[in-house]
């Protein structure tokens with residue numbers, strides 16, 4: 001018996017109608033007899049939202065669990081597919097227009113050539129130095145007993161040791177590497193081990209993996225590896241597509257301006273080799289390319305990235321366009337404003353403005369008006385510059401300092417600029433050189449790894465905290481006329497530090513800076529410190545990045561174990577920015593209280609005392625701490641499957657084969673499905689649909705557009721008319737099959753006895769790639785590839801509808817790999 005409850009809120013996501021029924025085709029027939037569906041059809045919900053009447057009687061968790069179970073059961077294969085399309089295709093498809101294959105070919109070729117050069121350099125490096133390059137395998141002799149390792153073919157094991165053993169039939173003892181697995185011990189020759197073993201380290205790792213792989217059953221490991229591989233492919237393809245997409249944008253190149261020489265001559269220093277190269281890169285981007293620049297200037301702390309940005313600004317402003325400089329904090333914005341003002345001082349026509357939340361409303365309004373009217377050529381500020389109130393007259397360039405410090409929404413806004421104007425991003429988060437070279441071709445970046453001349457390495461002193469040591473360090477710095485940063489990890493406790501320092505240095509001006517202060521007060525303190533009025537600045541890590549105070553050459557960090565490695569590296573980089581020798585004192589409370597991980601981190605920092613070792617440090621830091629800064633949190637999770645070292649090797653491999661991940665779709669109309677199915681819709685449904693032809697034509701049109709449109713179509717159909725009867729479902733599935741086939745480059749599907757043949761433009765490599773990642777073994781195991789055909793051998797000859805269902809399921813599986821492929 002059907003139970004129909006009245007509905008109240010059509011927009012609500014809660015179930016509007018409760019049924020207790022078997023199959024749905026019967027349901028709407030029943031309704032059709034019992035009520036006027038034409039009037040109430042809008043009040044039905046799709047079958048996924050149906051609640052069974054008897055559930056209403058059951059209470060508590062059992063009730064919701066059963067409901068969920070029931071709902072799961074009701075999710076038919078189209079719903080499951082639609083949900084997946086929504087999850088995976090939304091971002092990619094909606095933001096992109098199709099690219100002409102010939103044009104794309106040209107770009108891909110260009111990218112590949114650039115990338116080849118990068119990889120070539122990597123190989124070159126390797127020859128010079130065996131440990132460098134993209135070989136991430138581990139030297140077994142460097143392993144310690146208990147270390148986790150990954151064997152490419154077997155998976156995660158625990159290194160036990162290297163011992164001599166005599167092989168059968170030999171009298172000579174040979175060295176073997178012993179590795180413990182869940183079900184036994186593996187014995188590898190040292191040579192073999194050096195070819196197959198990687199360290200198993202993870203980003204953000206503090207808990208070691210407990211589960212070892214099995215020697216005798218490698219399926220779980222194979223699955224993990226495939227998952228990792230697919231994730232990497234997706235990442236590479238995303239990078240590639242983003243790049244291709246950007247290459248499609250156009251703007252006229254900026255004219256080369258003669259005044260640049262004058263501007264360059266006013267730089268107080270001789271640029272370093274890397275700076276010069278970065279200037280050239282930026283100049284080429286702006287004056288020779290027709291696509292907007294999206295370049296990352298990646299340089300170690302204090303190595304002079306700002307000047308690169310200044311030159312880019314000069315080009316743009318000289319051409320009559322505006323430039324916006326975005327800094328993560330007001331303190332840094334102010335510093336940039338001052339540097340820019342000073343650097344442009346002999347170009348009085350260039351007007352520079354700082355937009356700050358400390359300004360009064362009328363000051364701010366005046367600035368906004370000037371930006372809008374084009375009276376300000378360079379605008380400096382924090383994220384407030386991204387707000388809708390800021391309207392530019394003729395914006396040409398965006399300079400972003402430390403993009404990773406902006407929030408998600410702000411990053412999205414920054415990304416939206418990248419397709420229309422030139423963007424230069426400055427980052428002091430070093431990326432490993434190997435990674436940089438491998439990424440060449442996918443991401444325009446310039447590395448600044450050479451320090452300005454006369455820079456002296458910062459002397460790093462790591463020890464247990466002692467008031468005496470603190471006092472003598474400060475005394476030394478003050479006596480040579482310098483200033484001191486005193487960094488403490490918590491706001492609570494700063495006052496105590498202040499009391500101690502005031503007592504020790506009664507005649508010295510001491511300032512306090514932290515993020516919870518009133519902005520005005522913070523700004524004043526920073527100003528006084530940079531002017532030299534304040535000699536000791538007690539602060540939290542608010543000074544972490546970008547701050548450039550040349551006279552401050554001692555930094556003291558108390559409770560150093562509380563900071564991350566990259567953070568400490570940044571903090572240390574606040575000093576030693578001139579030619580004076582600088583000191584960094586890192587104090588921990590008591591060695592016994594430090595975790596192994598903290599000790600390892602600090603030792604790494606102490607080791608990397610030479611200038612420019614941030615890049616080296618980044619490589620290690622990724623093993624210990626954050627990987628997400630470069631690739632995002634999602635990828636950070638993917639690394640977990642295989643460990644960083646194997647992940648990197650797979651990444652480099654994938655980068656070098658990017659054009660093999662290419663799928664060429666075929667036009668929807670050219671796809672032939674030679675399976676004779678023309679389902680007849682029941683008359684009740686036809687009556688119920690009001691205008692069935694319009695609906696069927698709409699479905700066909702949606703399928704022709706793309707999978708996203710087809711998904712929206714079926715969702716709408718079900719929202720308005722409930723779940724369709726079986727024959728309509730078959731009709732829809734046929735459309736899905738044709739659409740998915742077109743996307744996969746399959747232009748004909750037919751059956752011959754127990755074999756399903758799919759003629760395709762896909763190449764064998766792509767087939768291998770996507771079939772490997774199929775979740776369903778049933779489908780995967782029966783597929784083969786022969787001369788432009790994907791063949792499926794079925795166990796028995798299926799009736800037509802079942803056959804269509806089978807093909808539908810199989811294509812759904814193949815289609816799931818599309819995000820890891822480049823389409824054009």
Ligand SMILES: Nc1ncnc2c1ncn2[C@@H]1O[C@H](COP(=O)(O)OP(=O)(O)OP(=O)(O)O)[C@@H](O)[C@H]1O
Pocket residue numbers: 269270271272275299300301302303304305306307427428452453545546547548550573577
């Ligand atoms: N070639 C050079 N020779 C000597 N000093 C230089 C050179 N280039 C820049 N500098 C100076 O070095 C200091 C640091 O430069 P800058 O602020 O550009 O570094 P940065 O790379 O932006 O550092 P951070 O990542 O900390 O922001 C500045 O005072 C700058 O004037």
